[in-house]
Amino acid sequence: MTSFIDSLAASEKTAVVIDIGHAYTKCGFAGNSSPRHIVPTTVSIRGETKRVFEDNLDLASLRERLTEFIRLVYYKYNIANCRERRVVIVESVITPTRIRHLLADILLKQFEASSLAFVSLHLGATYTLGRSTALVLDVGYIEAQIMPVAEGVPLAVQFDSLSCAGQAIHKQIESLLTQHASVTHQGRKKSFAEANIQLSEDTLEDIKVRCCFVSPFTRAQSYSKLSSDTTFKEAASTEYTLGPETIIHIPGVVREFACEVLFEQDIDGKSVATLILDALIQASLDLRRQFADNILVIGGTAMLPGFLHRLNAELKHLVNISTYVNKLAIREFHFHSPPAQLNYAAWLGGSMIGALDTLESQSILREKYLENGIVPDWFTGEQAA
Amino acid sequence: MTTLLNLHRVKYQCSCGSFKSLCYLYFCRHCLKIKCKDCVILEVDCRFCPSCYEHLQSHEAITRKNRCQSCFSCPCCNHTLVTRATNTSAAMPVSLNTTPDSGNTGGGDADESISSTNVSGLQTPSKKVYYLACSVCRWSTRDIRLADQPTLNSWKAQDNIHEGRFNELLQHYKQIATREKQERDRKRYSTVKLRSALPTATTSRSSSDKYGLLAPVTRRGIRTSGILKSPSLAESPNPTNSTLKPSDPITEIEPLDENLFLSNTFDFNKLTTITQRLNSVEIQPLIVDRLYPLAKHFTSKQSKRCKECDHNVLKPEPSPKLIKFKLHQMALFFIPEIRIWHHPAWSTTESNPCVLSIVNQLDEQTTLKLYTLDEIREENTDKDLIDRINQLDEYILTSQLTLPMTKDRSVKLHPHVEPNETDTKLDDEFRQNDSRELVLYRKFAKIAIRCYIKLKSSSVKTILGAFIIEHRVVGISPIVSTPTAISSNPVTRNVRHIILIDFGPTDKPALTLHSSLA
Numbered sequence: 035m036t037s038f039i040d041s042l043a044a045s046e047k048t049a050v051v052i053d054i055g056h057a058y059t060k061c062g063f064a065g066n067s068s069p070r071h072i073v074p075t076t077v078s079i080r081g082e083t084k085r086v087f088e089d090n091l092d093l094a095s096l097r098e099r100l101t102e103f104i105r106l107v108y109y110k111y112n113i114a115n116c117r118e119r120r121v122v123i124v125e126s127v128i129t130p131t132r133i134r135h136l137l138a139d140i141l142l143k144q145f146e147a148s149s150l151a152f153v154s155l156h157l158g159a160t161y162t163l164g165r166s167t168a169l170v171l172d173v174g175y176i177e178a179q180i181m182p183v184a185e186g187v188p189l190a191v192q193f194d195s196l197s198c199a200g201q202a203i204h205k206q207i208e209s210l211l212t213q214h215a216s217v218t219h220q221g222r223k224k225s226f227a228e229a230n231i232q233l234s235e236d237t238l239e240d241i242k243v244r245c246c247f248v249s250p251f252t253r254a255q256s257y258s259k260l261s262s263d264t265t266f267k268e269a270a271s272t273e274y275t276l277g278p279e280t281i282i283h284i285p286g287v288v289r290e291f292a293c294e295v296l297f298e299q300d301i302d303g304k305s306v307a308t309l310i311l312d313a314l315i316q317a318s319l320d321l322r323r324q325f326a327d328n329i330l331v332i333g334g335t336a337m338l339p340g341f342l343h344r345l346n347a348e349l350k351h352l353v354n355i356s357t358y359v360n361k362l363a364i365r366e367f368h369f370h371s372p373p374a375q376l377n378y379a380a381w382l383g384g385s386m387i388g389a390l391d392t393l394e395s396q397s398i399l400r401e402k403y404l405e406n407g408i409v410p411d412w413f414t415g416e417q418a419a
Numbered sequence: 420m421t422t423l424l425n426l427h428r429v430k431y432q433c434s435c436g437s438f439k440s441l442c443y444l445y446f447c448r449h450c451l452k453i454k455c456k457d458c459v460i461l462e463v464d465c466r467f468c469p470s471c472y473e474h475l476q477s478h479e480a481i482t483r484k485n486r487c488q489s490c491f492s493c494p495c496c497n498h499t500l501v502t503r504a505t506n507t508s509a510a511m512p513v514s515l516n517t518t519p520d521s522g523n524t525g526g527g528d529a530d531e532s533i534s535s536t537n538v539s540g541l542q543t544p545s546k547k548v549y550y551l552a553c554s555v556c557r558w559s560t561r562d563i564r565l566a567d568q569p570t571l572n573s574w575k576a577q578d579n580i581h582e583g584r585f586n587e588l589l590q591h592y593k594q595i596a597t598r599e600k601q602e603r604d605r606k607r608y609s610t611v612k613l614r615s616a617l618p619t620a621t622t623s624r625s626s627s628d629k630y631g632l633l634a635p636v637t638r639r640g641i642r643t644s645g646i647l648k649s650p651s652l653a654e655s656p657n658p659t660n661s662t663l664k665p666s667d668p669i670t671e672i673e674p675l676d677e678n679l680f681l682s683n684t685f686d687f688n689k690l691t692t693i694t695q696r697l698n699s700v701e702i703q704p705l706i707v708d709r710l711y712p713l714a715k716h717f718t719s720k721q722s723k724r725c726k727e728c729d730h731n732v733l734k735p736e737p738s739p740k741l742i743k744f745k746l747h748q749m750a751l752f753f754i755p756e757i758r759i760w761h762h763p764a765w766s767t768t769e770s771n772p773c774v775l776s777i778v779n780q781l782d783e784q785t786t787l788k789l790y791t792l793d794e795i796r797e798e799n800t801d802k803d804l805i806d807r808i809n810q811l812d813e814y815i816l817t818s819q820l821t822l823p824m825t826k827d828r829s830v831k832l833h834p835h836v837e838p839n840e841t842d843t844k845l846d847d848e849f850r851q852n853d854s855r856e857l858v859l860y861r862k863f864a865k866i867a868i869r870c871y872i873k874l875k876s877s878s879v880k881t882i883l884g885a886f887i888i889e890h891r892v893v894g895i896s897p898i899v900s901t902p903t904a905i906s907s908n909p910v911t912r913n914v915r916h917i918i919l920i921d922f923g924p925t926d927k928p929a930l931t932l933h934s935s936l937a
Contacts, residue, residue: 058697067585070485072697101457108461113485113719115462146460164588164665243696244687247680270685289680327668339705340675368668373581373588375703386589390596395603 049388050114052107053124053155053381056087057175057200058334060381061107063114064122064388068374069381071111077102093132100133101140108145116145120393124155124384126172126179127190131411138409142400151388151397156181157188158383159332162372169313169325172380173296173306173333175200180309184321192316196309198296200335204238206295207246210288218281226282237276241284242292245272248340249290251347257291293338297348303357307348315361326364334377342369429757431750432807432917434458444750445732447725451894451912453750459723459732466717467739470499474739475717486714489572493553494695494710500551502571503559508545551712563708577711579701591663722746753892754916755779755787755832760867762922764929767877770821772869773922774932779832779864788889789828789868790915791821795887804887804915811885811917818874820884820920823856830857833864872922882922889915 049064054075062069075086077099086099108116121141125134134152141147156170156179166186172179179195181188217229233241249257257266269286276282299305304312310329314322331342349367352358372379387393398409430438433455445454466480467473468487475483491500548567551574552559560567560574568574579585679685689707696703698713723733734746761774779785792808799805822828831849850861860867872884894910 065589066484067579067582068701070700072700105461109463109719109721113463113466113480113717117460117462144457161592162585162588164591164663240692243693244690247675250675250677269681270683272685272687274687339680342669343672343674346672369672370666371669372666373584375701377703378700382585386585386592389589390593391600392596395600 049120051122051384051388060378120149121147122388142403149397155380161383161386168328170330173335207292246292248293248344327368332379428921430919446750446753448895449728449730461721463719464722465720472739485717490715491712495558496556498555506545770871770873776867785832790887817879818884821871885919
């Protein structure tokens with residue numbers, strides 16, 4: 035049964051809400067409770083499928099790919115006319131300026147949308163909770179980004195990010211497989227390093243999604259303190275079929291500890307858990323308790339089984355060790371769960387913002403953009419005057 | 420076929436400056452220019468289901484969320500699901516199924532031929548029940564233990580469990596936003612009144628804006644403070660009625676399901692892949708047993724419109740079953756097509772003679788004039804064209820293309836004919852007027868011309884040459900509103916197109932020459 039709100043939203047003039055991530059894009063209409071499609075951010079150029087945001091692309095090819103991708107989003111997935119409709123793009127505060135300018139140029143000039151609004155994904159996520167103060171952590175593909183939002187104001191200066199997210203897990207899977215796994219290729223068994231197989235991103239993602247999980251805190255601790263006489267009950271190994279002739283035997287250690295890269299502290303002592311603690315330390319004293327009670331974790335990588343539980347255990351452990359015990363008086367943390375699956379929670383915030391009357395005051399209007407070509411940015415302080 | 424014809428070798432320049440093959444270009448008859456995919460605006464014409472061709476109006480389609488009601492896709496492999504029927508007797512406690520359709524292996528029941536009579540020998544009435552099955556991957560609704568439905572088209576879509584909470588939140592924010600907008604409108608009108616009042620009137624800083632200096636600050640203040648200003652503003656006339664319950668923290672975080680992941684019987688094939696999960700956005704099931712048939716998404720037919728003159732360039736038939744077009748202004752129907760016929764083994768110093776073929780796709784006789792780039796530069800009449808040529812020459816071209824005959828190269832082209840046409844009288848007429856140097860071969864709508872390619876330098880890797888053709892097009896004149904204009908003369912004009920030819924790498928062997936050309 036479609037609700038009253040949905041039928042109101044089902045008109046010709048609803049805004050289109052797009053959340054373009056590095057790996058996946060969520061697209062749909064404003065006022066809907068879920069996006070219409072979640073699709074990989076790829077386009078097929080001359081028969082080959084390529085990622086839109088590949089590394090080291092020059093501006094012209096990026097523009098070509100982005101145009102083709104937006105055309106796909108509008109006419110294949112959303113099936114909506116671009117002219118005369120408003121657009122909401124949900125993005126992070128550190129999106130490169132050239133991508134923002136490209137999007138504004140493509141959407142406002144070439145596709146002739148009536149207005150374009152950039153919404154910060156951390157702010158949008160707080161709308162899904164009904165709270166105005168929260169500490170939002172988005173764990174995506176390229177990086178994990180954290181930003182506190184206080185009384186509806188995103189504190190962009192305290193933004194922090196760390197590149198331990200989906201892509202880091204993929205790399206770790208590859209390196210662990212090289213160390214521990216064996217391959218049966220054409221009937222003969224050899225080690226992974228000898229077999230010299232190149233795993234594509236899609237295969238790595240499939241291994242991550244289906245075989246891997248986040249190990250509970252106690253097990254991870256006992257594994258790291260492993261000595262030769264203690265026994266450690268490994269998780270079961272699996273046989274992953276790569277092609278008609280190749281089977282990879284993935285041992286339990288790879289399955290369990292590939293995601294450790296999120297929680298292992300690197301040279302600077304940072305991990306996903308310390309992101310939260312550092313954000314709390316940087317926050318002003320009166321807000322710390324509020325932030326610690328309202329932590330929101332979103333993003334596709336946060337949907338890994340066991341992620342939240344492990345994060346909570348890590349936080350509780352870290353506040354008691356030397357680096358943090360004197361700086362932070364908080365010993366307990368509370369997490370929230372948005373009314374959405376974690377990978378489109380940010381989109382949902384954008385959908386709510388796109389359905390409000392105040393959308394126009396937050397957007398770049400087409401006429402103004404054609405006049406002065408300004409894309410307002412928190413970083414440069416330009417206004418859409 | 421594209422490799423046979425090598426379509427990507429010969430490119431025409433669109434009015435926006437990009438080079439594309441002729442088959443990808445449109446021609447706008449009102450502005451008399453070539454348009455490409457990036458110079459046209461797409462508009463959705465018709466939405467329909469790709470498997471049952473159900474055609475819906477746009478507002479209806481939007482309410483149904485662009486999904487078909489009767490067609491479903493398999494959640495495993497994304498092919499269309501087929502509805503299968505079986506007979507079942509209503510009275511028996513265990514349903515014994517007879518399968519009327521042959522070759523059915525989709526269900527999990529054994530294929531026993533049991534008549535629908537119960538133990539006491541009475542015939543119980545057998546009803547037809549339906550289930551969905553995939554013919555490609557053999558998944559069926561019985562795999563997820565969904566009961567067979569007694570009527571067709573009664574498969575319900577799964578509900579989003581968070582919908583209620585989402586609507587609650589949205590209502591709340593909508594109220595705040597409407598109030599905020601009203602306040603801002605009121606403030607705007609109140610500042611106008613205040614400005615016209617005495618300049619010494621004392622007003623609070625936030626609402627007086629005498630010199631426009633505070634406008635950016637106010638705007639920034641409104642924008643950054645968001646819509647979440649507390650509802651206890653002194654000026655708000657309507658208090659908020661909705662009391663929204665902010666979300667509660669998670670009381671007990673679920674630990675990892677150890678039985679599933681750590682046990683020895685873990686089978687990763689029981690888990691869904693990421694594509695299967697993302698196909699059903701709201702539910703995203705983890706295990707295969709939770710997959711549910713997906714309602715098919717609509718596809719659309721688009722019409723394309725020229726940006727400059729806002730007239731349609733391509734307009735399909737509104738019915739989804741017809742593939743014809745109401746308006747079909749493809750560049751292929753207006754501009755002759757040029758193909759590479761022959762090129763010799765490349766020599767870097769001398770002029771290489773090449774043969775190009777020109778095919779006329781129009782239904783009428785055309786006269787085509789050929790120019791080299793230098794001749795256009797000498798003529799010096801069309802500044803815009805010369806600019807474009809110069810840009811092309813500087814950055815892209817690697818060779819110089821010259822044509823035989825010094826001036827007034829015009830060739831007449833026969834209208835496009837059917838393949839079995841045999842009347843050659845017109846051909847012979849044209850042949851008499853052709854110069855031997857330029858035209859090598861002529862047959863109906865196709866001629867072959869000779870040209871010479873000289874590489875610019877010996878370090879050239881791929882050979883790119885360009886020249887210009889000119890021909891006449893008949894355009895559609897703009898509609899004249901005066902009633903006295905009886906006959907509106909169609910606008911005819913000579914248009915010129917720049918053609919870029921990519922002959923390929925320098926070490927490519929020569930193409931074989933057709934016997935009729937030798």
